Amino acid sequence: MTTLFVERSLDEVRFWSRIMKEHALFLRLGFTVDQTQLAQEADRYYRMFEEIEEKSQQLSVDTDSEQMARFNMEAYHATAHIWSFKRKVLDLILTCKIITNNYPLLVDHTSREAAYFMNRLEQLNKGTLDPVPDAIINENVFFLRVMADHAKFIGHLLDPSERDLVAQAADFSYQFDQLLFQAVDLESMRPQSQTVPMLGQFLDTNRVSVRSLRDFKKTAHELIEACRIRSIIHPLLADHTFREAERFLLIIDMFEASLVPEERGKAK
Ligand SMILES: [Fe+2]
Ligand SMILES: [Fe+2]
Structure with a gap:
Protein backbone atom coordinates (compact mmCIF):
# COMPACT_ATOMS: atom_id res chain seq x y z
CA MET A 1 0.00 0.00 0.00
CA THR A 2 2.74 2.42 1.04
CA THR A 3 4.92 1.56 -1.94
CA LEU A 4 1.95 1.85 -4.29
CA PHE A 5 1.16 5.29 -2.87
CA VAL A 6 4.77 6.46 -3.37
CA GLU A 7 4.94 4.88 -6.84
CA ARG A 8 1.73 6.52 -8.05
CA SER A 9 2.65 9.85 -6.46
CA LEU A 10 6.09 9.92 -8.08
CA ASP A 11 4.62 9.03 -11.44
CA GLU A 12 2.05 11.85 -11.28
CA VAL A 13 4.48 14.47 -9.93
CA ARG A 14 7.18 13.63 -12.45
CA PHE A 15 4.79 13.82 -15.38
CA TRP A 16 2.80 16.89 -14.38
CA SER A 17 5.61 19.02 -12.92
CA ARG A 18 7.34 18.87 -16.29
CA ILE A 19 4.04 19.82 -17.95
CA MET A 20 3.59 22.76 -15.54
CA LYS A 21 7.18 23.88 -16.19
CA GLU A 22 6.52 23.87 -19.93
CA HIS A 23 3.26 25.79 -19.49
CA ALA A 24 5.28 28.51 -17.76
CA LEU A 25 7.60 28.57 -20.77
CA PHE A 26 4.73 28.75 -23.29
CA LEU A 27 3.10 31.60 -21.36
CA ARG A 28 6.49 33.34 -21.16
CA LEU A 29 7.04 33.08 -24.91
CA GLY A 30 3.59 34.49 -25.61
CA PHE A 31 4.14 37.76 -23.72
CA THR A 32 5.28 40.77 -25.70
CA VAL A 33 8.57 42.59 -24.91
CA ASP A 34 6.86 45.27 -22.82
CA GLN A 35 5.12 42.71 -20.55
CA THR A 36 8.24 42.29 -18.42
CA GLN A 37 6.50 41.70 -15.09
CA LEU A 38 4.32 38.92 -16.44
CA ALA A 39 7.35 37.44 -18.16
CA GLN A 40 9.32 37.46 -14.91
CA GLU A 41 6.43 35.86 -13.08
CA ALA A 42 6.28 33.11 -15.69
CA ASP A 43 10.05 32.61 -15.31
CA ARG A 44 9.63 32.17 -11.56
CA TYR A 45 7.09 29.41 -12.16
CA TYR A 46 9.42 27.79 -14.63
CA ARG A 47 12.17 27.58 -12.00
CA MET A 48 9.72 26.50 -9.29
CA PHE A 49 8.52 23.51 -11.31
CA GLU A 50 12.01 22.73 -12.54
CA GLU A 51 13.01 22.32 -8.89
CA ILE A 52 10.00 20.12 -8.11
CA GLU A 53 10.74 18.02 -11.16
CA GLU A 54 14.40 17.59 -10.16
CA LYS A 55 13.45 16.74 -6.61
CA SER A 56 10.95 14.14 -7.81
CA GLN A 57 13.69 12.53 -9.92
CA GLN A 58 15.89 12.21 -6.83
CA LEU A 59 13.20 10.47 -4.78
CA SER A 60 12.89 6.70 -5.07
CA VAL A 61 10.05 4.23 -4.43
CA ASP A 62 11.63 3.63 -1.01
CA THR A 63 10.67 7.14 0.06
CA ASP A 64 8.86 7.27 3.36
CA SER A 65 5.11 7.74 2.76
CA GLU A 66 4.89 10.74 5.10
CA GLN A 67 7.71 12.45 3.24
CA MET A 68 5.93 11.66 -0.02
CA ALA A 69 2.66 13.13 1.26
CA ARG A 70 4.48 16.31 2.27
CA PHE A 71 6.13 16.54 -1.14
CA ASN A 72 2.72 16.06 -2.80
CA MET A 73 1.45 19.02 -0.76
CA GLU A 74 4.43 21.10 -1.84
CA ALA A 75 3.63 20.33 -5.48
CA TYR A 76 -0.03 21.06 -4.76
CA HIS A 77 0.71 24.55 -3.43
CA ALA A 78 3.01 25.41 -6.34
CA THR A 79 0.30 24.25 -8.75
CA ALA A 80 -2.38 26.27 -6.95
CA HIS A 81 -0.16 29.32 -7.52
CA ILE A 82 0.46 28.70 -11.20
CA TRP A 83 -3.27 28.01 -11.58
CA SER A 84 -4.15 31.46 -10.24
CA PHE A 85 -1.44 33.04 -12.41
CA LYS A 86 -3.00 31.40 -15.48
CA ARG A 87 -6.47 32.61 -14.47
CA LYS A 88 -5.07 36.13 -13.94
CA VAL A 89 -3.52 36.09 -17.43
CA LEU A 90 -6.83 34.83 -18.85
CA ASP A 91 -8.62 37.70 -17.12
CA LEU A 92 -6.16 40.24 -18.55
CA ILE A 93 -6.70 38.84 -22.04
CA LEU A 94 -10.49 38.65 -21.83
CA THR A 95 -10.80 42.18 -20.46
CA CYS A 96 -8.52 43.34 -23.31
CA LYS A 97 -5.91 44.74 -20.91
CA ILE A 98 -3.15 42.83 -22.65
CA ILE A 99 -2.57 41.25 -26.01
CA THR A 100 -0.44 38.14 -25.90
CA ASN A 101 0.48 35.61 -28.51
CA ASN A 102 -1.30 32.83 -26.67
CA TYR A 103 -4.93 32.05 -27.37
CA PRO A 104 -7.34 32.51 -24.44
CA LEU A 105 -8.41 28.89 -24.89
CA LEU A 106 -4.81 27.76 -24.52
CA VAL A 107 -4.43 29.70 -21.27
CA ASP A 108 -7.71 28.26 -20.00
CA HIS A 109 -6.62 24.78 -21.14
CA THR A 110 -3.37 24.97 -19.16
CA SER A 111 -5.30 26.11 -16.08
CA ARG A 112 -7.62 23.08 -16.43
CA GLU A 113 -4.58 20.83 -16.52
CA ALA A 114 -3.27 22.49 -13.35
CA ALA A 115 -6.63 21.92 -11.63
CA TYR A 116 -6.53 18.28 -12.73
CA PHE A 117 -3.04 17.84 -11.25
CA MET A 118 -4.14 19.42 -7.96
CA ASN A 119 -7.11 17.08 -7.82
CA ARG A 120 -4.89 14.03 -8.43
CA LEU A 121 -2.54 15.07 -5.63
CA GLU A 122 -5.44 15.55 -3.28
CA GLN A 123 -6.86 12.12 -4.16
CA LEU A 124 -3.49 10.44 -3.65
CA ASN A 125 -3.03 11.99 -0.22
CA LYS A 126 -6.53 10.90 0.70
CA GLY A 127 -5.65 7.33 -0.30
CA THR A 128 -7.56 6.96 -3.59
CA LEU A 129 -5.05 4.96 -5.60
FE1 LIG B 1 -0.35 20.90 -21.19
FE1 LIG C 1 -2.73 20.06 -23.02
Whole structure:
Protein backbone atom coordinates (compact mmCIF):
# COMPACT_ATOMS: atom_id res chain seq x y z
CA MET A 1 0.00 0.00 0.00
CA THR A 2 2.74 2.42 1.04
CA THR A 3 4.92 1.56 -1.94
CA LEU A 4 1.95 1.85 -4.29
CA PHE A 5 1.16 5.29 -2.87
CA VAL A 6 4.77 6.46 -3.37
CA GLU A 7 4.94 4.88 -6.84
CA ARG A 8 1.73 6.52 -8.05
CA SER A 9 2.65 9.85 -6.46
CA LEU A 10 6.09 9.92 -8.08
CA ASP A 11 4.62 9.03 -11.44
CA GLU A 12 2.05 11.85 -11.28
CA VAL A 13 4.48 14.47 -9.93
CA ARG A 14 7.18 13.63 -12.45
CA PHE A 15 4.79 13.82 -15.38
CA TRP A 16 2.80 16.89 -14.38
CA SER A 17 5.61 19.02 -12.92
CA ARG A 18 7.34 18.87 -16.29
CA ILE A 19 4.04 19.82 -17.95
CA MET A 20 3.59 22.76 -15.54
CA LYS A 21 7.18 23.88 -16.19
CA GLU A 22 6.52 23.87 -19.93
CA HIS A 23 3.26 25.79 -19.49
CA ALA A 24 5.28 28.51 -17.76
CA LEU A 25 7.60 28.57 -20.77
CA PHE A 26 4.73 28.75 -23.29
CA LEU A 27 3.10 31.60 -21.36
CA ARG A 28 6.49 33.34 -21.16
CA LEU A 29 7.04 33.08 -24.91
CA GLY A 30 3.59 34.49 -25.61
CA PHE A 31 4.14 37.76 -23.72
CA THR A 32 5.28 40.77 -25.70
CA VAL A 33 8.57 42.59 -24.91
CA ASP A 34 6.86 45.27 -22.82
CA GLN A 35 5.12 42.71 -20.55
CA THR A 36 8.24 42.29 -18.42
CA GLN A 37 6.50 41.70 -15.09
CA LEU A 38 4.32 38.92 -16.44
CA ALA A 39 7.35 37.44 -18.16
CA GLN A 40 9.32 37.46 -14.91
CA GLU A 41 6.43 35.86 -13.08
CA ALA A 42 6.28 33.11 -15.69
CA ASP A 43 10.05 32.61 -15.31
CA ARG A 44 9.63 32.17 -11.56
CA TYR A 45 7.09 29.41 -12.16
CA TYR A 46 9.42 27.79 -14.63
CA ARG A 47 12.17 27.58 -12.00
CA MET A 48 9.72 26.50 -9.29
CA PHE A 49 8.52 23.51 -11.31
CA GLU A 50 12.01 22.73 -12.54
CA GLU A 51 13.01 22.32 -8.89
CA ILE A 52 10.00 20.12 -8.11
CA GLU A 53 10.74 18.02 -11.16
CA GLU A 54 14.40 17.59 -10.16
CA LYS A 55 13.45 16.74 -6.61
CA SER A 56 10.95 14.14 -7.81
CA GLN A 57 13.69 12.53 -9.92
CA GLN A 58 15.89 12.21 -6.83
CA LEU A 59 13.20 10.47 -4.78
CA SER A 60 12.89 6.70 -5.07
CA VAL A 61 10.05 4.23 -4.43
CA ASP A 62 11.63 3.63 -1.01
CA THR A 63 10.67 7.14 0.06
CA ASP A 64 8.86 7.27 3.36
CA SER A 65 5.11 7.74 2.76
CA GLU A 66 4.89 10.74 5.10
CA GLN A 67 7.71 12.45 3.24
CA MET A 68 5.93 11.66 -0.02
CA ALA A 69 2.66 13.13 1.26
CA ARG A 70 4.48 16.31 2.27
CA PHE A 71 6.13 16.54 -1.14
CA ASN A 72 2.72 16.06 -2.80
CA MET A 73 1.45 19.02 -0.76
CA GLU A 74 4.43 21.10 -1.84
CA ALA A 75 3.63 20.33 -5.48
CA TYR A 76 -0.03 21.06 -4.76
CA HIS A 77 0.71 24.55 -3.43
CA ALA A 78 3.01 25.41 -6.34
CA THR A 79 0.30 24.25 -8.75
CA ALA A 80 -2.38 26.27 -6.95
CA HIS A 81 -0.16 29.32 -7.52
CA ILE A 82 0.46 28.70 -11.20
CA TRP A 83 -3.27 28.01 -11.58
CA SER A 84 -4.15 31.46 -10.24
CA PHE A 85 -1.44 33.04 -12.41
CA LYS A 86 -3.00 31.40 -15.48
CA ARG A 87 -6.47 32.61 -14.47
CA LYS A 88 -5.07 36.13 -13.94
CA VAL A 89 -3.52 36.09 -17.43
CA LEU A 90 -6.83 34.83 -18.85
CA ASP A 91 -8.62 37.70 -17.12
CA LEU A 92 -6.16 40.24 -18.55
CA ILE A 93 -6.70 38.84 -22.04
CA LEU A 94 -10.49 38.65 -21.83
CA THR A 95 -10.80 42.18 -20.46
CA CYS A 96 -8.52 43.34 -23.31
CA LYS A 97 -5.91 44.74 -20.91
CA ILE A 98 -3.15 42.83 -22.65
CA ILE A 99 -2.57 41.25 -26.01
CA THR A 100 -0.44 38.14 -25.90
CA ASN A 101 0.48 35.61 -28.51
CA ASN A 102 -1.30 32.83 -26.67
CA TYR A 103 -4.93 32.05 -27.37
CA PRO A 104 -7.34 32.51 -24.44
CA LEU A 105 -8.41 28.89 -24.89
CA LEU A 106 -4.81 27.76 -24.52
CA VAL A 107 -4.43 29.70 -21.27
CA ASP A 108 -7.71 28.26 -20.00
CA HIS A 109 -6.62 24.78 -21.14
CA THR A 110 -3.37 24.97 -19.16
CA SER A 111 -5.30 26.11 -16.08
CA ARG A 112 -7.62 23.08 -16.43
CA GLU A 113 -4.58 20.83 -16.52
CA ALA A 114 -3.27 22.49 -13.35
CA ALA A 115 -6.63 21.92 -11.63
CA TYR A 116 -6.53 18.28 -12.73
CA PHE A 117 -3.04 17.84 -11.25
CA MET A 118 -4.14 19.42 -7.96
CA ASN A 119 -7.11 17.08 -7.82
CA ARG A 120 -4.89 14.03 -8.43
CA LEU A 121 -2.54 15.07 -5.63
CA GLU A 122 -5.44 15.55 -3.28
CA GLN A 123 -6.86 12.12 -4.16
CA LEU A 124 -3.49 10.44 -3.65
CA ASN A 125 -3.03 11.99 -0.22
CA LYS A 126 -6.53 10.90 0.70
CA GLY A 127 -5.65 7.33 -0.30
CA THR A 128 -7.56 6.96 -3.59
CA LEU A 129 -5.05 4.96 -5.60
CA ASP A 130 -7.15 2.68 -7.74
CA PRO A 131 -9.66 3.69 -10.40
CA VAL A 132 -13.20 4.08 -9.11
CA PRO A 133 -16.12 3.52 -11.57
CA ASP A 134 -16.99 7.24 -11.70
CA ALA A 135 -13.41 8.08 -12.61
CA ILE A 136 -13.63 6.26 -15.96
CA ILE A 137 -16.17 8.68 -17.40
CA ASN A 138 -14.77 11.73 -15.57
CA GLU A 139 -11.20 11.19 -16.76
CA ASN A 140 -12.36 10.60 -20.32
CA VAL A 141 -14.42 13.78 -20.30
CA PHE A 142 -11.36 15.68 -19.08
CA PHE A 143 -8.87 14.15 -21.52
CA LEU A 144 -11.17 14.15 -24.57
CA ARG A 145 -11.63 17.90 -24.15
CA VAL A 146 -7.86 18.29 -23.80
CA MET A 147 -7.37 16.33 -27.04
CA ALA A 148 -10.06 18.34 -28.85
CA ASP A 149 -8.32 21.56 -27.74
CA HIS A 150 -4.93 20.29 -28.94
CA ALA A 151 -6.33 19.59 -32.40
CA LYS A 152 -7.67 23.16 -32.48
CA PHE A 153 -4.38 24.70 -31.31
CA ILE A 154 -2.41 22.77 -33.93
CA GLY A 155 -4.90 23.75 -36.65
CA HIS A 156 -4.73 27.42 -35.70
CA LEU A 157 -0.97 27.62 -35.27
CA LEU A 158 -0.07 25.95 -38.54
CA ASP A 159 0.54 28.37 -41.37
CA PRO A 160 -2.63 28.80 -43.46
CA SER A 161 -0.60 27.70 -46.48
CA GLU A 162 -0.31 24.20 -44.96
CA ARG A 163 -3.76 23.41 -46.32
CA ASP A 164 -3.70 19.64 -46.00
CA LEU A 165 -2.40 19.60 -42.41
CA VAL A 166 -4.85 22.33 -41.38
CA ALA A 167 -7.69 20.21 -42.81
CA GLN A 168 -6.44 17.12 -40.96
CA ALA A 169 -6.29 19.06 -37.69
CA ALA A 170 -9.87 20.30 -38.29
CA ASP A 171 -10.99 16.69 -38.80
CA PHE A 172 -9.43 15.69 -35.48
CA SER A 173 -11.05 18.66 -33.80
CA TYR A 174 -14.48 17.57 -35.07
CA GLN A 175 -13.89 13.92 -34.19
CA PHE A 176 -12.86 14.74 -30.61
CA ASP A 177 -15.73 17.17 -30.11
CA GLN A 178 -18.05 14.30 -31.03
CA LEU A 179 -16.30 11.90 -28.66
CA LEU A 180 -16.48 14.49 -25.93
CA PHE A 181 -20.24 14.93 -26.38
CA GLN A 182 -20.61 11.15 -26.35
CA ALA A 183 -18.74 11.02 -23.04
CA VAL A 184 -20.90 13.82 -21.63
CA ASP A 185 -24.00 11.82 -22.65
CA LEU A 186 -22.68 8.78 -20.78
CA GLU A 187 -21.96 11.06 -17.83
CA SER A 188 -25.60 12.11 -17.52
CA MET A 189 -26.79 8.52 -18.01
CA ARG A 190 -24.91 7.54 -14.84
CA PRO A 191 -25.05 5.22 -12.96
CA GLN A 192 -27.01 3.11 -15.47
CA SER A 193 -24.40 3.73 -18.18
CA GLN A 194 -21.62 2.27 -16.07
CA THR A 195 -21.93 -1.36 -17.17
CA VAL A 196 -18.76 -3.25 -17.98
CA PRO A 197 -19.60 -3.83 -21.70
CA MET A 198 -20.66 -0.20 -22.18
CA LEU A 199 -17.51 1.18 -20.51
CA GLY A 200 -15.36 -1.33 -22.40
CA GLN A 201 -16.76 -0.16 -25.73
CA PHE A 202 -16.36 3.48 -24.67
CA LEU A 203 -12.67 2.93 -23.88
CA ASP A 204 -12.05 1.00 -27.12
CA THR A 205 -13.57 3.77 -29.26
CA ASN A 206 -11.60 6.47 -27.51
CA ARG A 207 -8.35 4.52 -27.71
CA VAL A 208 -8.55 4.21 -31.50
CA SER A 209 -9.00 7.95 -31.96
CA VAL A 210 -6.39 8.95 -29.39
CA ARG A 211 -3.84 6.68 -31.06
CA SER A 212 -4.34 8.32 -34.43
CA LEU A 213 -4.22 11.83 -32.94
CA ARG A 214 -1.06 10.87 -31.06
CA ASP A 215 0.54 9.70 -34.32
CA PHE A 216 -0.50 12.92 -36.05
CA LYS A 217 1.15 14.94 -33.25
CA LYS A 218 4.29 12.82 -33.49
CA THR A 219 4.51 13.44 -37.24
CA ALA A 220 3.85 17.15 -36.75
CA HIS A 221 6.60 17.30 -34.14
CA GLU A 222 9.09 15.59 -36.47
CA LEU A 223 8.17 17.83 -39.40
CA ILE A 224 8.55 20.96 -37.25
CA GLU A 225 11.90 19.77 -35.86
CA ALA A 226 13.17 19.08 -39.37
CA CYS A 227 11.90 22.50 -40.53
CA ARG A 228 9.84 20.83 -43.24
CA ILE A 229 6.57 22.67 -42.57
CA ARG A 230 5.44 26.24 -41.95
CA SER A 231 3.91 27.05 -38.57
CA ILE A 232 4.27 29.11 -35.41
CA ILE A 233 4.27 25.95 -33.27
CA HIS A 234 7.16 25.63 -30.82
CA PRO A 235 8.64 22.11 -31.27
CA LEU A 236 8.31 21.61 -27.52
CA LEU A 237 4.57 22.39 -27.70
CA ALA A 238 4.11 19.67 -30.33
CA ASP A 239 6.02 17.21 -28.14
CA HIS A 240 4.11 18.36 -25.03
CA THR A 241 0.73 17.58 -26.63
CA PHE A 242 2.14 14.24 -27.84
CA ARG A 243 3.11 13.30 -24.26
CA GLU A 244 -0.35 14.24 -22.99
CA ALA A 245 -1.91 11.89 -25.57
CA GLU A 246 0.44 9.11 -24.42
CA ARG A 247 -0.66 9.79 -20.87
CA PHE A 248 -4.32 9.47 -21.86
CA LEU A 249 -3.57 6.13 -23.56
CA LEU A 250 -1.91 4.82 -20.38
CA ILE A 251 -4.95 5.85 -18.35
CA ILE A 252 -7.28 4.14 -20.85
CA ASP A 253 -5.23 0.93 -20.51
CA MET A 254 -5.31 1.16 -16.73
CA PHE A 255 -9.11 1.51 -16.78
CA GLU A 256 -9.44 -1.31 -19.27
CA ALA A 257 -7.45 -3.58 -16.94
CA SER A 258 -9.74 -2.64 -14.06
CA LEU A 259 -12.84 -3.92 -15.89
CA VAL A 260 -13.65 -7.56 -15.06
CA PRO A 261 -11.87 -9.72 -17.70
CA GLU A 262 -14.64 -12.35 -18.28
CA GLU A 263 -17.38 -9.74 -18.70
CA ARG A 264 -15.06 -7.72 -20.89
CA GLY A 265 -14.75 -10.69 -23.26
CA LYS A 266 -18.53 -10.91 -23.61
CA ALA A 267 -18.72 -7.27 -24.60
CA LYS A 268 -16.66 -7.87 -27.73
FE1 LIG B 1 -0.35 20.90 -21.19
FE1 LIG C 1 -2.73 20.06 -23.02
